[in-house]
Amino acid sequence: xxxxxxxxxxxxxxxxxxxxxxxxxxxxxxxxxxxxxxxxxxxxxxxxxxxxxxxxxxxxxxxxxxxxxxxxxxxxxxxxxxxxxxxxxxxxxxxxxxxxxxxxxxxxxxxxxxxxxxxxxxxxxxxxxxxxxxxxxxxxxxxxxxxxxxxxxxxxxxxxxxxxxxxxxxxxxxxxxxxxxxxxxxxxxxxxxxxxxxxxxxxxxxxxxxxxxxxxxxxxxxxxxxxxxxxxxxxxxxxxxxxxxxxxxxxxxxxxxxxxxxxxxxxxxxxxxxxxxxxxxxxxxxxxxxxxxxxxxxxxxxxxxxxxxxxxxxxxxxxxxxxxxxxxxxxxxxxxxxxxxxxxxxxxxxxxxxxxxxxx
Ligand SMILES: [Mg+2]
Numbered sequence: 160x161x162x163x164x165x166x167x168x169x170x171x172x173x174x175x176x177x178x179x180x181x182x183x184x185x186x187x188x189x190x191x192x193x194x195x196x197x198x199x200x201x202x203x204x205x206x207x208x209x210x211x212x213x214x215x216x217x218x219x220x221x222x223x224x225x226x227x228x229x230x231x232x233x234x235x236x237x238x239x240x241x242x243x244x245x246x247x248x249x250x251x252x253x254x255x256x257x258x259x260x261x262x263x264x265x266x267x268x269x270x271x272x273x274x275x276x277x278x279x280x281x282x283x284x285x286x287x288x289x290x291x292x293x294x295x296x297x298x299x300x301x302x303x304x305x306x307x308x309x310x311x312x313x314x315x316x317x318x319x320x321x322x323x324x325x326x327x328x329x330x331x332x333x334x335x336x337x338x339x340x341x342x343x344x345x346x347x348x349x350x351x352x353x354x355x356x357x358x359x360x361x362x363x364x365x366x367x368x369x370x371x372x373x374x375x376x377x378x379x380x381x382x383x384x385x386x387x388x389x390x391x392x393x394x395x396x397x398x399x400x401x402x403x404x405x406x407x408x409x410x411x412x413x414x415x416x417x418x419x420x421x422x423x424x425x426x427x428x429x430x431x432x433x434x435x436x437x438x439x440x441x442x443x444x445x446x447x448x449x450x451x452x453x454x455x456x457x458x459x460x461x462x463x464x465x466x467x468x469x470x471x472x473x474x475x476x477x478x479x480x481x482x483x484x485x486x487x488x489x490x491x492x493x494x495x496x497x498x499x500x501x502x503x504x505x506x507x508x509x510x511x512x513x514x515x516x517x518x519x
Pocket of ligand 1: 356
């Protein structure tokens with residue numbers, strides 16, 4: 160069957176604030192709800208592409224909705240050829256730069272474009288790239304935990320089959336980090352992967368000190384020990400660390416990864432679909448990771464990441480931190496600690512009753 164490429168008929172964006180199963184406390188504060196922007200790209204062929212982005216704070220919801228719809232108006236009538244559209248948006252925002260809200264809007268639109276193409280073809284996005292949906296190993300992503308107070312929750316994660324747990328550090332002193340890491344390691348046993356995320360909260364010297372103290376507890380990675388833009392600082396910590404360094408959720412578009420990889424900033428990378436340039440950007444970073452032999456994990460966006468990790472040659476771990484479950488017709492389902500991509504497209508169908516309930 161040979162069909163015309165669908166074209167963009169209209170772009171709509173809506174803001175919702177979703178409830179979370181558990182709040183996420185980090186070194187800088189608490190995320191107690193999910194401020195999301197839902198994107199709908201209607202096409203001239205009946206299908207509508209869906210994607211969502213995470214606004215981090217409700218203060219950015221309105222500007223993101225406006226940006227996405229404004230860019231959408233500009234692109235209306237164009238064929239959904241995501242690589243061409245990305246080039247067109249690059250030209251449009253070259254002088255402004257697309258770190259920040261513009262990059263989030265562009266990445267979200269790109270995800271919705273690929274979703275529309277998958278739906279139009281009756282295939283999962285993973286299949287558009289020559290892959291097949293397969294179980295991808297997932298870890299359960301926590302905020303700051305207390306091994307005593309959060310014991311039930313952590314054990315429940317293991318009951319669900321998770322073979323990896325990530326916790327946050329840096330919200331207290333080094334002794335507290337050690338107490339928590341030791342407590343969680345004792346609780347989950349030696350065979351479950353344990354990661355710790357400092358969310359950019361340390362300086363290189365302090366990061367090196369803390370990692371040295373935590374290394375005996377067999378950590379799979381230490382994430383963003385220092386500010387994300389401090390690439391040489393990451394490289395310095397990495398050189399002194401017995402634990403692999405993980406970073407990438409805050410690096411913008413494939414170019415950001417090229418620079419980080421060039422200076423040896425990290426052992427492992429974890430692009431965020433909303434900051435890397437959507438599906439199109441992810442593909443470019445997956446190629447960099449393959450060429451440099453760098454294991455690649457995902458950040459948030461479990462539904463779409465399950466598609467992309469299945470076609471990422473160095474695929475490592477999928478993060479499960481579920482901001483969207485409350486507004487999806489079919490929330491993610493972890494089976495034996497794994498997540499399998501669902502189609503067609505990215506497999507994102509809104510639960511409109513829930514969307515109406517949480518609409519801002
Ligand atoms: Mg992180």
